Every structure is written in C-alpha cells, then in structure tokens.
Amino acid sequence: MANVSGSPEESIVLKEEQMKKAFSLSSKAHKSPDKLYLVEKIRSNNRSSSSEVIISFSGFGSVKDWFSETPFGETKINLNLFPSLKSVGNNEVALVNKAFLNRFEAVLGKSSFVAEVDQAMTKHKQIVFTGHSSGAAVAILATLWALDKYITPNTNRIPPLCVTFGSPLVGNHIFSHATRREKWSAYFTHFVMKYDIVPRLLLAPLSSFEQRFDPVLQFFNPKSKYFMDESIGNYSVTSEFYMAVMTNAAKTTSHAACKLMGSKNAMPDMLANFITLSPYRPFGTYIFCTGKGQMIGIRNPHAALQLLFFSAQVSTKAEAAHIAYKCLKEHVIYDDELKESLAMQNVVWLDQIEKLPLSADESDGNIAAINMALNDLGLTLRARMCLRAAGELEKQKARNEEKFDKKKFMRCLKEVEEYKANKTKRVEDVDTSKMENYRNDFQSGVLNGFEMASVWDEIIEMLRRYELPDEFESKPEWIELGTKYRRLVEPSEIAKFYHYGKNLDSGPYMGKGRPKRHRYTQRWQEHAEKKAEGACSETCFWAEVEEFRIRTRNYTSFEDVKEEVLKVEREIKRLSDEGVITKDVFVESSTFVKWWKSLPHYHKEGSCIRNFINV
Incomplete structure (x- = not known):
C-alpha cells in the first residue's frame, strides 16, 4: 500500500x-x-x-x-x-x-x-x-x-x-x-x-x-x-x-x-x-x-x-x-x-x-x-x-507537555535534597525550621519545593482533563521524576500534616489529606512495574505510623503495644536500608520522634532504629 x-x-x-x-x-x-x-x-x-x-x-x-x-x-x-x-x-x-x-x-x-x-x-x-x-x-x-x-x-x-x-x-x-x-x-x-x-x-x-x-x-x-x-x-x-x-x-x-x-x-x-x-x-x-x-x-x-x-x-x-x-x-x-x-x-x-485543505478545489502536489x-x-x-x-x-x-522542563525539575529535586540534608545536619528541624539564617538554603530548598508542588498540581489537573499526550503517564522519565519527587517530599509533608494538626480538621492523611500529585505518581510507578494497587505506597507508611502513634499515645502498659511498635520499627529500618526514606524524617521536632522518645528507656536502647534518632 x-x-x-x-x-x-x-x-x-x-x-x-x-x-x-x-x-x-x-x-x-x-x-x-x-x-x-x-x-x-x-x-x-x-x-x-x-x-x-x-x-x-x-x-x-x-x-x-x-x-x-x-x-x-x-x-x-x-x-x-x-x-x-x-x-x-x-x-x-x-x-x-x-x-x-x-x-x-x-x-x-x-x-x-x-x-x-x-x-x-x-x-x-x-x-x-x-x-x-x-x-x-x-x-x-x-x-x-x-x-x-x-x-x-x-x-x-x-x-x-x-x-x-x-x-x-x-x-x-x-x-x-x-x-x-x-x-x-x-x-x-x-x-x-x-x-x-x-x-x-x-x-x-x-x-x-x-x-x-x-x-x-x-x-x-x-x-x-x-x-x-x-x-x-x-x-x-x-x-x-x-x-x-x-x-x-x-x-x-x-x-x-x-x-x-x-x-x-x-x-x-x-x-x-x-x-x-x-x-x-x-x-x-x-x-x-x-x-x-x-x-x-x-x-x-x-x-x-x-x-x-x-x-x-x-x-x-x-x-x-x-x-x-x-x-x-x-x-x-x-x-x-x-x-x-x-x-x-x-x-x-x-x-x-491540522493542515488539511479546506477547499475541495486545491490541487497542489500531494494535496x-x-x-x-x-x-x-x-x-x-x-x-x-x-x-x-x-x-x-x-x-x-x-x-x-513541552511547557514542563524536565531538566529544571531534576535540578530542583537535587537542590531540595541538598537543602534537606543540610537542614538535618544544622538544625535537625524540618517542621518549624528557623529559616532566617539560611536564606540561600531557603531559596534553593523550600521555594523550589513550593514551585515543584505547583507544577505537579498543574500537570495533574491537565491529566484529569486529558490535556496531555496519552503517552505521558507511561514515559519513563516522568515516572522516574514522579517517584523521586514523591519519595523525597511526601514523608516531610506527612510529618507537617500531623505536626500542625490538620488531621483534626480533614481526618487521616490517607483520606482527604493526601494530594493528588502523590496519588497519581504512585499509580504511574505501580502500572509501569506491573504491580498491584498500593504496592508502591512506601511513602504513605509514615501516615500509618502517625495514625498508630495517635491510637497508642495513651497506652496504659507498653506490653500492650509492644508487638505493634516492633513491627513499625522493623518496617522503618527496612525502608531506610532500601534508601526509600531519608534521615530528615527523624528530626528532633517531628511528632514521630517525640512519640518514640516517650517509649520506655529499656526498649529504646535495644531498638533497631536507635541509631536513626538523636536521643
């Protein structure tokens, strides 16, 4: 033909x-x-x-x-x-x-x-x-x-x-x-x-x-x-x-x-x-x-x-x-x-x-x-x-799609990653950090984080209306960017969500609190890797930890919750060993660290995540 x-x-x-x-x-x-x-x-x-x-x-x-x-x-x-x-x-x-x-x-x-x-x-x-x-x-x-x-x-x-x-x-x-x-x-x-x-x-x-x-x-x-x-x-x-x-x-x-x-x-x-x-x-x-x-x-x-x-x-x-x-x-x-x-x-x-002739009489070349x-x-x-x-x-x-600069996105991710590493070393605080002494960090880290969130939200809205190419969600570069962004940002967002008590107004993070940008990018990864729904929800683990913390903060005997605590700690260590979570989630002021420090001293001394937290 x-x-x-x-x-x-x-x-x-x-x-x-x-x-x-x-x-x-x-x-x-x-x-x-x-x-x-x-x-x-x-x-x-x-x-x-x-x-x-x-x-x-x-x-x-x-x-x-x-x-x-x-x-x-x-x-x-x-x-x-x-x-x-x-x-x-x-x-x-x-x-x-x-x-x-x-x-x-x-x-x-x-x-x-x-x-x-x-x-x-x-x-x-x-x-x-x-x-x-x-x-x-x-x-x-x-x-x-x-x-x-x-x-x-x-x-x-x-x-x-x-x-x-x-x-x-x-x-x-x-x-x-x-x-x-x-x-x-x-x-x-x-x-x-x-x-x-x-x-x-x-x-x-x-x-x-x-x-x-x-x-x-x-x-x-x-x-x-x-x-x-x-x-x-x-x-x-x-x-x-x-x-x-x-x-x-x-x-x-x-x-x-x-x-x-x-x-x-x-x-x-x-x-x-x-x-x-x-x-x-x-x-x-x-x-x-x-x-x-x-x-x-x-x-x-x-x-x-x-x-x-x-x-x-x-x-x-x-x-x-x-x-x-x-x-x-x-x-x-x-x-x-x-x-x-x-x-x-x-x-x-x-x-x-898009270039078809509108007139039935056009007769030039292929036309x-x-x-x-x-x-x-x-x-x-x-x-x-x-x-x-x-x-x-x-x-x-x-x-x-061309509006979104993938190279710029990678630079922003790198700067946010460096910012979080530096803040962990300097002030050990991602929830209520004192930014005034670190203006350069603020510019490259926090503002880049806000900008990326805004861009991702725009992407998700376009996807919702089918305004991006059908191939968009299967492109390896976007799946990789989405996965890196989610793993880098979502644990801190979860920590802030519970630190500021947003769960009291909107309910658990995994209900109405989780942004679509994280839901979408997780689904991309699961689909690309032929995994079941929820198989790549490692970043959501921190929301489960926070809900567990809320349920058990008034325990009468540590023995009543010991098995669940050990299970949570083992999962945290596994995710850390796999490089899925970073040290910034263990900062001093996070709600999880504060709760963990309230556990009995004898348990903390033998905990598998003891070295992750500054006691």
Missing part, C-alpha cells in the same frame, strides 16, 4: 497478504454462527511449521447480543482480564459493550482457545485476530486481552495484530487513551465502508431503532432466509433506521467537535445533561473505503469519530433515494471493495490533518491526492474543519 501522506515508519503494520487471509477467514466465521471462532495456521515457504495463526470470530444475530440493560449497553471493563484498560492517574476504568464482553468471556471459557493462543505466543508466532461485524468486536477484545497477558517489556514475543471489517464500536475514550499509552494502537486496523451503518450503530441508543433492528440483523445474517433481502432493505423500513442512527450520531459528534474546537459556549454541555450521548469512541487505525477503489487511512481517534459521521452523509437527492438499502448492503460487500482497492495498491494517509480522497468521502467544509481541529488538539497536547 502506498503511503501518500505520512512517514514510512508510521505505515500500517498489517501486511497485504495478512489482510487477505484475515478477510477470508472472517467471512468463513461470519457464515458459521454455530462456532465461536475458527483457526487457520499459515506456513511460510521455508518452514515446516506454521509461522502465523489467524483466529476469526463469528458474528451473532439477536438484539440481546448487541445491547444489554443500559441504553447503550455499556458496562465497566473487567480489569482482571484487561488491567491496562484504564486511565492510570485518574484511576478511571474503561467502559465496554457488555454483550460483546460476555461473548468474549464465553470464548475465553473454551480451554482450546486459550491453549491455541498460549502455544502460538510461546512459539513466537504471529497471531492475527480478525472478524466481521459483531465478530470483529470479539476480535478486538481478544487482541487487548492477549496484549495485556502476553506482551511485557521483558518478553520478546510477537505482539498480536487485529484486523476488523465493519466492526461496531466497542469501548469508550479510555480504549483509545490506554492503547496509545501502551503503544498498542498500531496493532489495530479497522476497515469501514463509506455508508456501512454498523460502525456507526452504537452512536445511537437501542430505543431509537429497537423495533427496526431485528429485521436489519436478519438482513446481515447469512443463515437467515432474509439475508440481503431487498424487501427488508426498502426505503420505508431502513430509511427510518438510518435516520435514527445518524441523528443520534450527529449529537455525539457535534458535542465532540465543540470540545475539539475549544468552544466557550456552555450550551453543548448543558444539552449533554439532558441528552444521553453515546460513550463509544474509535481507537486504532481506521481505513475508510470510498466505494471507488480508494482507501483513506487515519490514526487520530477524534478525527475517526468525525469521519464516521460525515462520510456517511448523502450529498444529492438521487443518493438519498438509495441510501436506505446502501447503508445495509455495504456491510456485507467488503470482499468486492477490498479486491478493487488492493488492485489499486493505494492508501491516502491523513496524518497531518491533489488528499483532496480527491476527501471529495470521494463527500467531506464538507465543516467536516474538514472538524478534522483540522482533531489534529490541532494533538499538537496542543504536545505543546502542553
């Missing part, structure tokens, strides 16, 4: 031959609804064993197989199966279509399926998950499951690929956010016909077309006597179905477009409070087939959403007369379209979409090929503006 726009290294990872084989097997699976999946092993010319394994999932036909319980059929993803499908810092779990998730879990319940995937992964074979229609939704979930289960930084296994044909949307914006963060997006390729209604279907609630949905599913079902029956595809039946889907799609895409363009008008958000908008969003790479042998590729998920809506609009009255049947027929004719498109060997990639493709999709000026806005949003996210 030619790469008209975009650099070669960003080209689609799916090979043409893989795509052909994937479509062939997906067609077979779609015609075999009695089987959950089909497997085909491909041998290369110079090998005796298979080098590729293609697994295709069958579609399913009843209404309950598409929607479940809620208006859009969504539910929270099962993090036990898909631990990466969340926003790490925000701790926001992805939403997924419940019916599709149930179907995948049924597949996963087959030991033969798990054994097939496990064997292919262990033998370093390329797996391609594929499917058509609702079978494509299962292929998407299977790929995400395999990526999470088998692909880690320390393994050299081949990541699975996913190629879908006429796939419905599967999950909300977290799917796109998480796959881009994990660098998985390039493994997903979705082929969509210009008018195919199924990729747009879940942008509308079931209630808007429920009475017309079962006949439509019969039209799609190869086993039904109404398969591609023109009596079902007549204008009066499916025009209402098409209008119901696209009217609701317009609400969702228009609201998204207002966000893309940074609209200050509060009306879209007000309307969203009264109109239930679809949670589903595209992710991965989309290949739009124009119906004229041309294919258009796009990787920006916000732009893909806009294209799903704008490319399926009718441009003439004559076209409108045929759209009812066309929106159904195109869902089942991918074979013909792909053969024609592959024969042309050409894909126009819309990568620098001619791009404009021809956009015209084939029937994109209006408004559509092109929405695509530009989607591209500009990604550029703005990158500019937002």
Whole structure:
C-alpha cells in the first residue's frame, strides 16, 4: 500500500497478504454462527511449521447480543482480564459493550482457545485476530486481552495484530487513551465502508431503532432466509433506521467537535445533561473505503469519530433515494471493495490533518491526492474543519507537555535534597525550621519545593482533563521524576500534616489529606512495574505510623503495644536500608520522634532504629 501522506515508519503494520487471509477467514466465521471462532495456521515457504495463526470470530444475530440493560449497553471493563484498560492517574476504568464482553468471556471459557493462543505466543508466532461485524468486536477484545497477558517489556514475543471489517464500536475514550499509552494502537486496523451503518450503530441508543433492528440483523445474517433481502432493505423500513442512527450520531459528534474546537459556549454541555450521548469512541487505525477503489487511512481517534459521521452523509437527492438499502448492503460487500482497492495498491494517509485543505478545489502536489480522497468521502467544509481541529488538539497536547522542563525539575529535586540534608545536619528541624539564617538554603530548598508542588498540581489537573499526550503517564522519565519527587517530599509533608494538626480538621492523611500529585505518581510507578494497587505506597507508611502513634499515645502498659511498635520499627529500618526514606524524617521536632522518645528507656536502647534518632 502506498503511503501518500505520512512517514514510512508510521505505515500500517498489517501486511497485504495478512489482510487477505484475515478477510477470508472472517467471512468463513461470519457464515458459521454455530462456532465461536475458527483457526487457520499459515506456513511460510521455508518452514515446516506454521509461522502465523489467524483466529476469526463469528458474528451473532439477536438484539440481546448487541445491547444489554443500559441504553447503550455499556458496562465497566473487567480489569482482571484487561488491567491496562484504564486511565492510570485518574484511576478511571474503561467502559465496554457488555454483550460483546460476555461473548468474549464465553470464548475465553473454551480451554482450546486459550491453549491455541498460549502455544502460538510461546512459539513466537504471529497471531492475527480478525472478524466481521459483531465478530470483529470479539476480535478486538481478544487482541487487548492477549496484549495485556502476553506482551511485557521483558518478553520478546510477537505482539498480536487485529484486523476488523465493519466492526461496531466497542469501548469508550479510555480504549483509545490506554492503547496509545501502551503503544498498542498500531496493532489495530479497522476497515469501514463509506455508508456501512454498523460502525456507526452504537452512536445511537437501542430505543431509537429497537423495533427496526431485528429485521436489519436478519438482513446481515447469512443463515437467515432474509439475508440481503431487498424487501427488508426498502426505503420505508431502513430509511427510518438510518435516520435514527445518524441523528443520534450527529449529537455525539457535534458535542465532540465543540470540545475539539475549544468552544466557550456552555450550551453543548448543558444539552449533554439532558441528552444521553453515546460513550463509544474509535481507537486504532481506521481505513475508510470510498466505494471507488480508494482507501483513506487515519490514526487520530477524534478525527475517526468525525469521519464516521460525515462520510456517511448523502450529498444529492438521487443518493438519498438509495441510501436506505446502501447503508445495509455495504456491510456485507467488503470482499468486492477490498479486491478493487488492493488492485489499486493505494492508501491516502491523513496524518497531518491540522493542515488539511479546506477547499475541495486545491490541487497542489500531494494535496491533489488528499483532496480527491476527501471529495470521494463527500467531506464538507465543516467536516474538514472538524478534522483540522482533531489534529490541532494533538499538537496542543504536545505543546502542553513541552511547557514542563524536565531538566529544571531534576535540578530542583537535587537542590531540595541538598537543602534537606543540610537542614538535618544544622538544625535537625524540618517542621518549624528557623529559616532566617539560611536564606540561600531557603531559596534553593523550600521555594523550589513550593514551585515543584505547583507544577505537579498543574500537570495533574491537565491529566484529569486529558490535556496531555496519552503517552505521558507511561514515559519513563516522568515516572522516574514522579517517584523521586514523591519519595523525597511526601514523608516531610506527612510529618507537617500531623505536626500542625490538620488531621483534626480533614481526618487521616490517607483520606482527604493526601494530594493528588502523590496519588497519581504512585499509580504511574505501580502500572509501569506491573504491580498491584498500593504496592508502591512506601511513602504513605509514615501516615500509618502517625495514625498508630495517635491510637497508642495513651497506652496504659507498653506490653500492650509492644508487638505493634516492633513491627513499625522493623518496617522503618527496612525502608531506610532500601534508601526509600531519608534521615530528615527523624528530626528532633517531628511528632514521630517525640512519640518514640516517650517509649520506655529499656526498649529504646535495644531498638533497631536507635541509631536513626538523636536521643
């Protein structure tokens, strides 16, 4: 496939031959609804064993197989199966279509399926998950499951690929956010016909077309006597179905477009409070087939959403007369379209979409090929503006990250570390230090600490609003900075929190007292190291110590609390030996040291942390 726009290294990872084989097997699976999946092993010319394994999932036909319980059929993803499908810092779990998730879990319940995937992964074979229609939704979930289960930084296994044909949307914006963060997006390729209604279907609630949905599913079902029956595809039946889907799609895409363009008008958000908008969003790479042998590729998920809506609009009255049947027929004719498109060997990639031509008549250089493709999709000026806005949003996210100087951050961390070391040596006081004699220390230490806290708070607020690149929380340099900052600063913040009695107003530190900057950076580290939630909470240990101190400060007999005291001391020594905590937390005026000094003399003399505290 030619790469008209975009650099070669960003080209689609799916090979043409893989795509052909994937479509062939997906067609077979779609015609075999009695089987959950089909497997085909491909041998290369110079090998005796298979080098590729293609697994295709069958579609399913009843209404309950598409929607479940809620208006859009969504539910929270099962993090036990898909631990990466969340926003790490925000701790926001992805939403997924419940019916599709149930179907995948049924597949996963087959030991033969798990054994097939496990064997292919262990033998370093390329797996391609594929499917058509609702079978494509299962292929998407299977790929995400395999990526999470088998692909880690320390393994050299081949990541699975996913190629879908006429796939419905599967999950909300977290799917796109998480796959881009994990660098998985390039493994997903979705082929969509210009008018195919199924990729747009879940942008509308079931209630808007429920009475017309079962006949439509019969039209799609190869086993039904109404398969591609023109009596079902007549204008009066499916025009209402098409209008119901696209009217609701317009609400969702228009609201998204207002966000893309940074609209200050509060009306879209007000309307969203009264109109239930679809949670589903595209992710991965989309290949739009124009119906004229041309294919258009796009990787920006916000732009893909806009294209799903704008490319399926009718441009003439004559076209409108045929759209009812066309929106159904195109869902089942991918074979013909792909053969024609592959024969042309050409894909126009819309990568620098912030620079797309607004005029349909521009014809300079590469612009001619791009404009021809956009015209084939029937994109209006408004559509092109929405695509530009989607591209500009990604550029703005990158500019937002560039505001934060990582090198300056490292210098500030070093100066704060030196300041704390010096204060420990000079006055042994981080709670109520007398700063007037140490102005240079104050400038480089305390003020830098305040500045860093302010910067981190700004970063966290941007992350909360998804205004930084999706990859931000997975970048090693930011994870390292966040971990160093948390370990350096949080113990002292905890000490001050209890020293000044803030717990009396807001409750324990680990409740409402802990800043988001520490919560977020801890989650980054845990996610990067594939650890359970709370596994990297070593800096929070001091909050537990303070709460323990409060609970036991009025003990009647030391023997009653001795075992708990010994446990706390052993943990403190372990953390100190590992370099997680520094000596500044043992200063004279800290609440912990004051409490520890109140313990019996005979215990302190034999304590494992005796050398940490100046008795």
